[in-house]
Amino acid sequence: MFKKARLLGAATVAMIVIGLIFAAFPHPQEAMAGVDNGHYGKKAKYVFFFIGDGMGMPQISSTEIFKGTLDSTNPMNKEKLNFAAFPYQGMQATNSANTFITESAAAGTALATGHKTNNDVLGMDPTKSVAFKSMAEMAKEKGMKVGIVTSVSLDHATPGAFYAHQATRKNYYEIGQAMVNSGFDYFAGGSLLAPDGAKKDKQNIFELAKQNGYTVVNTKEDILNLNASSGKVIAISPVLAGEEALEYDIDRTSALSLADFTRQGIQLLDNPNGFFMMVEGGKVDWACHANDAATTVRDMMSFEKAIGEALKFYAQHPDETLIVVTGDHETGGMTIGFAGTEYQTFFNKVNKQKVSFEEFDKAINGYRQMMGQGQASLEDWLPYLAEKFGLTELTDYDKSRLSDALAASMTDPKKRNHDPNSYLLYGSYEPFSVTVTHILNQKAGIGWTTYAHTGVAIPVFAQGVGGELFQGYYDNTDVAKKIMNIMGVQYQ
Numbered sequence: 001m002f003k004k005a006r007l008l009g010a011a012t013v014a015m016i017v018i019g020l021i022f023a024a025f026p027h028p029q030e031a032m033a034g035v036d037n038g039h040y041g042k043k044a045k046y047v048f049f050f051i052g053d054g055m056g057m058p059q060i061s062s063t064e065i066f067k068g069t070l071d072s073t074n075p076m077n078k079e080k081l082n083f084a085a086f087p088y089q090g091m092q093a094t095n096s097a098n099t100f101i102t103e104s105a106a107a108g109t110a111l112a113t114g115h116k117t118n119n120d121v122l123g124m125d126p127t128k129s130v131a132f133k134s135m136a137e138m139a140k141e142k143g144m145k146v147g148i149v150t151s152v153s154l155d156h157a158t159p160g161a162f163y164a165h166q167a168t169r170k171n172y173y174e175i176g177q178a179m180v181n182s183g184f185d186y187f188a189g190g191s192l193l194a195p196d197g198a199k200k201d202k203q204n205i206f207e208l209a210k211q212n213g214y215t216v217v218n219t220k221e222d223i224l225n226l227n228a229s230s231g232k233v234i235a236i237s238p239v240l241a242g243e244e245a246l247e248y249d250i251d252r253t254s255a256l257s258l259a260d261f262t263r264q265g266i267q268l269l270d271n272p273n274g275f276f277m278m279v280e281g282g283k284v285d286w287a288c289h290a291n292d293a294a295t296t297v298r299d300m301m302s303f304e305k306a307i308g309e310a311l312k313f314y315a316q317h318p319d320e321t322l323i324v325v326t327g328d329h330e331t332g333g334m335t336i337g338f339a340g341t342e343y344q345t346f347f348n349k350v351n352k353q354k355v356s357f358e359e360f361d362k363a364i365n366g367y368r369q370m371m372g373q374g375q376a377s378l379e380d381w382l383p384y385l386a387e388k389f390g391l392t393e394l395t396d397y398d399k400s401r402l403s404d405a406l407a408a409s410m411t412d413p414k415k416r417n418h419d420p421n422s423y424l425l426y427g428s429y430e431p432f433s434v435t436v437t438h439i440l441n442q443k444a445g446i447g448w449t450t451y452a453h454t455g456v457a458i459p460v461f462a463q464g465v466g467g468e469l470f471q472g473y474y475d476n477t478d479v480a481k482k483i484m485n486i487m488g489v490q491y492q
């Protein structure tokens, strides 16, 4: 009896001691919750947020295998992307407030503000009446400098989510107004879709920018001369492709790439109060919508180079910098594996493609105007397909698909019937062009399921201050909350 009581006493003392230890050192899950609620002690002075639009795991894995074929005779060679080697990795669910398959406005809003909204709504709640504050706006209020860089137009959904609040992402003029009223320090990449308004009856956005103290530059020399004393700058690529975007990297004639705009931004933004910089690889998404793998992996490599510029800065400031890399959703339902190639892949075939689908479309358009319907022949195109796509071994089935698609491409684009069957084959793309990339990609062992987005979870990669918070599987809105926390601004 006595002995038992003594044992109980010892157990009670042990429990009290353990309890005290737990009080002093909270359970790991409680610590994580505290961190997410704004109690993370250390703050990052420099924050980089890289968003690959349309970048899911298939885009990353494909680029790693593709890069491996470039400089190796070993067919099993692959090259890990720089950000895939970051020490902390997690996953985010991407669904919007109203669909499991999100789009860039709702996804951008989640990543920039930490709030879900409906597809097409930018920086506002689903009722389109409440504006959500973005991490970039919070950083600016805190006294940090802010930069927004993208390979597409500056008023597009992803960059817009960091400074604009509109009922629809298509309000390009109003988004442009918000941009020049943001007070942010650096906007760089493409131009604007409607600088004079949809009816071209409004005051020019670039004029408004100058009134608000921005310098607008669009030459290589001016852009490469940007530095810490340049003031507020809007830097537009000297060469623009369709939709006021940078060229696809596979077609690039401009001396300036996304990496150049990122590096110049770092030089301009670096200051004692720190900075926040969002860089979007925006055309990975566009190439995936068109089911064009070669153009996709080339733009992925350009995005990786831009991240390389942040890594150079990180090497100088490892204890003060956070780099987060993620996508907003996957596009195209891209995958590695196709019924026709079973367990094999032939990514070296993708390397033979020399032009994007967009450049190919121009050639098809020229041919249509020259030939008219009825005179088109696949034979005319065989040398082009061999030279620009490396397609030299075509089966009878390939040729039949290509002939049908060429015939469909010879009808006036304005008079095409968009019946469900032709949508399944070609989406809203140039039929001949999308059939060529489908055949080439399938021969390489790459499959596509859609011309839109998909609803799969997306990987998140983090390095630097607070990087450990990005481990686990969470919501896309949590990515924003974690960054805000580490940056020392309050989620609202």
Ligand SMILES: [Zn+2]
Pocket (backbone or CB within 6 Å): 053, 054, 103, 104, 105, 107, 285, 328, 329
């Ligand atoms: Zn997107």
